[in-house]
Amino acid sequence: MRYGGFPCRYGGCDVRFSVERGDSYPSLLEASAKRTEHEIAEHQYHHVPLRTETPPAGSLQRLPRRGAPKRID
Numbered sequence: 001m002r003y004g005g006f007p008c009r010y011g012g013c014d015v016r017f018s019v020e021r022g023d024s025y026p027s028l029l030e031a032s033a034k035r036t037e038h039e040i041a042e043h044q045y046h047h048v049p050l051r052t053e054t055p056p057a058g059s060l061q062r063l064p065r066r067g068a069p070k071r072i073d
């Protein structure tokens with residue numbers, strides 16, 4: 001699988017920031033940081049991340065609370 005890197009998110013800009021090692025998390029972060037830097041420096045564009053990375057509401061609350069102390073009155 002070939003990683004295309006991170007494309008600039010500013011409309012009409014074709015700059016891409018390639019990831020040296022697609023399987024390396026630090027490389028991904030570095031490419032992402034460079035892109036953000038470019039967006040701000042070149043376009044004064046601050047990307048507002050959409051909240052799509054958070055799990056759907058409710059999925060966390062449904063986890064069983066293991067080890068939670070029971071209230072004994």
Ligand SMILES: [Zn+2]
Pocket residue numbers: 008009010013014015038039042043
């Ligand atoms: Zn750009």
